[in-house]
Amino acid sequence: MTDKLQAPSNNSYDIVIVGGAIMGASAAWFLSNDKDFDGRVLVVERDPSYKNSSTMHTNSCMRQQFSAELNVRISQFAADFVKNLRSYMGGDERVPDLSIRSFGYMYLADTEAFADVLRENIKVQHAAGAATKLMSADEIKRDYPFYNVDDIVLGSINLVDEGYWDGSAVFDWWRRQSRERGIEYVQNEVVAITKNAAGTRVESVTLNSGEVISCGKVLNASGPRAARTSRMAGIEIPVEPRKRYSWIFRANKPLDRDLPLTIDPSGVHVRENGGGTYQCGGHSDIDPAVDYDDFTMDFSLWENHVWPILATRIPQFEAVKVQSEWAGHYAYNTFDHNAIMGPHTEVENFFFLNGFSGHGLQQSPAMGRGTAEFMVHGEYRSLDMRPFHYERIVANRPIIEKAII
Structure with missing residues (x-):
């Protein structure tokens, strides 16, 4: 596999996204869509075929039947995004018209x-x-x-x-348009994360091909491998x-x-x-x-x-x-079956987009949008996603969602 690894074109990025499946792709696209952000973004994906990713194994359905209002709102945005995909993508005539069955x-x-x-x-x-x-x-x-x-x-x-939608089409267009806007995807794997002496910031990530990449922020979007990625930064999360x-x-x-x-x-x-x-x-x-x-x-x-x-x-x-x-x-997510997102409480430039427990695909539009907002602006400008922040894990404050499949 090492002969297939791709080296990034730069040795420094404003944001490094670890994982290029549905969550990483959503965050990357929304970053590219933010007019206030002109930084460099690197998406590191170990297997660009995605054959074993949760994204490829999904039911590709969405629902509004949740017990927590925020989860309902998240799915409502997904429905609007899917039904108006071309409009969200700037009226690009190549983008298909989608619907929800x-x-x-x-x-x-x-x-x-x-x-x-x-x-x-x-x-x-x-x-x-x-x-x-x-x-x-x-x-x-x-x-x-x-x-x-x-x-x-x-x-x-x-x-x-509430029903079936073409998740693969949205996923494909997020990646395609992101690349056209300058988001860089490489086939590689993050194998180490280096922090500053105080342990409060990530300074660089090391790739399987040997490059050491300096970064302003890191986003953990590595799906079921989320805990492995976090441990490289000395962080434990309840995702398996x-x-x-x-x-x-x-x-x-x-x-x-x-x-x-x-x-x-x-x-x-x-x-x-x-x-x-x-x-x-x-x-x-x-x-x-x-x-x-x-x-x-x-x-x-x-x-x-x-x-x-x-x-x-x-x-x-x-x-x-x-x-x-x-x-x-x-x-x-063994803690409460809900998303873990936002910054770490101590490693301030390490961000999460993890632990979706089976409802990630339908939540990906709102989660990518919210993550991009917070990473760029330091606040949410649409849905307030703070209830999903990592700090609730530290505070032992689970979100009770009764409608889990």
């Missing part, structure tokens, strides 16, 4: 306790302007007759700006890779209408994929941290756990054929 997320509650959570969540969502609605078991059966709802107490769904499994299958008898992204009470989720195919995901009951390079598939999980749940919830899925399957990684 709003089949919605269907949360199914099989206990009164979980139903109460849905009832509380919808108050937050409605206050933020989301179109979520609650459905009784009979109403679910009326609108989606393929479900088995014998054990269901309540459902929750939103059919506005957790394995998540996905399957695409074809039903012998496809459903007669779109299947919402259905979150079964078991935690297994499944959604419309188009053309009589469906995508589902889940994980084993034992859910340890895994090695950064462990993408081994557990082939027994489908037969013994996932398929029986699907076939019980949607009897038409008793006869299906798996077409593809893979294992990917969540960048799992």
Whole structure:
């Protein structure tokens, strides 16, 4: 691999971004879009094929059904950004017109306790302007007759700006336009970070190819490898890779209408994929941290756990054929399953964009925008993202988000 490493064109940058997948690409593009910023930016990506990145293994869906208002607002900006991508990108006629296939997320509650959570969540969502609605078991059966709802107490769904979107197109255009504006991407890897004598600032990063790069600020956008990157600066963060499994299958008898992204009470989720195919995901009951390079598939999980749940919830899925399957990684924040962003409390020029725990793709527009704002201006000029700052980890002040998949 060392023969493929690329040396940067300069030995000093205003901002070095460690990781060029969806979060690093978003931050880089928003930096390039800030008229008050004319600094040099280097994005260091170890694998520009991104084949094992969380970005490539995503469901590529967005939802507004969160229990924290800020998370709802973040997804609302994502929806606006996707639907108006060309406008956000300066009217560039090469940029495609995108839309959201709003089949919605269907949360199914099989206990009164979980139903109460849905009832509380919808108050937050409605206050933020989301179109979520609650459905009784009979109403679910009326609108989606393929479900088995014998054990269901309540459902929750939103059919506005909630569903599939083309995340890969946004990702591609962020990188393409950033490069055209002077953002430099290199295939390389940060292997060491050097701080000043007081330990209060990063002075340089060392690349796998040997170059020592001076930097004004460093952004950790390295996905499931976030803790490894932070440790180079002597910083611990509660982010680890957790394995998540996905399957695409074809039903012998496809459903007669779109299947919402259905979150079964078991935690297994499944959604419309188009053309009589469906995508589902889940994980084993034992859910340890895994090695950064462990993408081994557990082939027994489908037969013994996932398929029986699907076939019980949607009897038409008793006869299906798996077409593809893979294992990917969540960048799992063990502290509170929410983003960690903003500056470190002591190493003042080390910034985080980590720990998204499965909802990173849909949050990437707002997170990249907020990160660029704070790194350039020292404040947020759109959504106030301070609740996600690293300092909450030190203060043991978790953000309670009840709508985690």
